[in-house]
Amino acid sequence: MLDRRTVMFAVPAAGALVAAVAACSRETINKDDGGSATDTNPDSLESVTVKLVAPPFVHAHDQVAKGAPKIVKFRMTTEPKTIVVDEAGTTFQAMTFNGSMPGPTMVVHQGDYVELTLVNPATSILPHNIDFHAATGALGGAGLTLINPGEQVTLRFKATRTGVFVYHCAPEGMVAWHVVAGMSGVLMVLPRAGLADPEGNRLTYDKVFTIGEFDLYVPKDAAGAFKTYPTVEDAYADTMEAMRGLVPTHIIFNGAHGALTGDNALKAKVGETVLFIHSQANRDTRPHLIGGHGDWVWETGKFANPPQRDLETWFVRGGSAGAALYTFRQPGLYVYLNHNLIEATLLGAAAHVQVEGKWNDILMKQISPPGPIRA
Numbered sequence: 122m123l124d125r126r127t128v129m130f131a132v133p134a135a136g137a138l139v140a141a142v143a144a145c146s147r148e149t150i151n152k153d154d155g156g157s158a159t160d161t162n163p164d165s166l167e168s169v170t171v172k173l174v175a176p177p178f179v180h181a182h183d184q185v186a187k188g189a190p191k192i193v194k195f196r197m198t199t200e201p202k203t204i205v206v207d208e209a210g211t212t213f214q215a216m217t218f219n220g221s222m223p224g225p226t227m228v229v230h231q232g233d234y235v236e237l238t239l240v241n242p243a244t245s246i247l248p249h250n251i252d253f254h255a256a257t258g259a260l261g262g263a264g265l266t267l268i269n270p271g272e273q274v275t276l277r278f279k280a281t282r283t284g285v286f287v288y289h290c291a292p293e294g295m296v297a298w299h300v301v302a303g304m305s306g307v308l309m310v311l312p313r314a315g316l317a318d319p320e321g322n323r324l325t326y327d328k329v330f331t332i333g334e335f336d337l338y339v340p341k342d343a344a345g346a347f348k349t350y351p352t353v354e355d356a357y358a359d360t361m362e363a364m365r366g367l368v369p370t371h372i373i374f375n376g377a378h379g380a381l382t383g384d385n386a387l388k389a390k391v392g393e394t395v396l397f398i399h400s401q402a403n404r405d406t407r408p409h410l411i412g413g414h415g416d417w418v419w420e421t422g423k424f425a426n427p428p429q430r431d432l433e434t435w436f437v438r439g440g441s442a443g444a445a446l447y448t449f450r451q452p453g454l455y456v457y458l459n460h461n462l463i464e465a466t467l468l469g470a471a472a473h474v475q476v477e478g479k480w481n482d483i484l485m486k487q488i489s490p491p492g493p494i495r496a
């Protein structure tokens with residue numbers, strides 16, 4: 122199998138790498154640089170199986186860990202997909218984890234073990250794998266998870282560091298294409314005691330949403346019209362050419378213009394606290410909630426660093442995820458967007474949050490309505 126891969130994907134050292142990582146994993150597996158509570162051999166730990174849900178939603182989870190560290194088992198399947206990305210009906214040949222862009226958000230606690238089974242169906246044509254930015258070890262696990270069509274693989278790693286971390290597909294020679302085609306998502310590793318402010322006071326959320334931002338490079342024909350392709354493989358050459366220009370044709374949240382607006386708006390109530398996880402696996406972005414704020418923002422997404430307070434806009438580096446906590450004080454339709462306003466309004470990087478509740482005149486009131494100019 123490794124020989125076949127070596128030939129197919131031109132990864133000369135793949136076999137040696139896999140063997141070396143496997144050999145040393147036994148020695149290093151119990152070492153913990155993340156301050157977790159266990160030195161136990163993970164084979165003896167309790168395991169739980171979590172069913173993943175499509176973003177923006179996140180599977181049910183405890184904010185404060187109950188009991189000892191666990192092995193948390195997830196299963197994801199790769200899936201190529203033709204998706205409509207804008208109101209004009211432009212189609213995009215996507216590659217996905219579990220059929221969604223971004224892939225599902227996984228949640229564990231520090232000291233837990235993530236055990237992911239990745240499945241690449243026989244109907245697939247391309248190899249896939251996964252690089253977890255949260256994982257410690259060669260290629261974030263990508264070398265140990267490279268699977269051909271018709272294969273599955275299971276990877277286990279210890280979640281030693283807290284935060285929201287990007288995961289993405291990373292097959293040798295095709296990484297950028299698979300990532301901008303849709304293959305990324307988020308793993309959230311919560312502190313066992315939950316989130317806290319810089320003074321150590323507990324921070325909790327009522328809801329959590331994942332916003333996955335993607336820059337797309339849809340090829341155009343000589344007349345400037347977007348081209349269509351029957352499959353993702355057919356789109357490869359033109360897409361690579363479009364990518365070289367570094368000019369996105371679309372910048373979208375969760376797979377399409379409108380995926381999180383109008384009828385698909387995120388929903389909240391006055392008084393509710395929402396954790397917004399924002400990932401971008403390829404390109405920088407700057408989330409902003411119009412009419413609201415980031416009460417507490419982990420701009421780099423790593424909970425061991427104190428969150429910043431009262432932010433108007435925060436910066437999410439390409440290849441990372443950030444987290445922002447906000448308690449809604451007023452009802453209404455909020456726009457949550459990338460505050461490069463060209464990217465938001467012309468290219469699509471915007472979502473809506475529909476908030477129900479009672480308006481607070483103390484916070485904002487129209488003192489006199491629009492009318493003729495008076496002296």
Ligand SMILES: [Cu+2]
Binds near residue numbers: 249250290292299
């Ligand atoms: Cu892939």
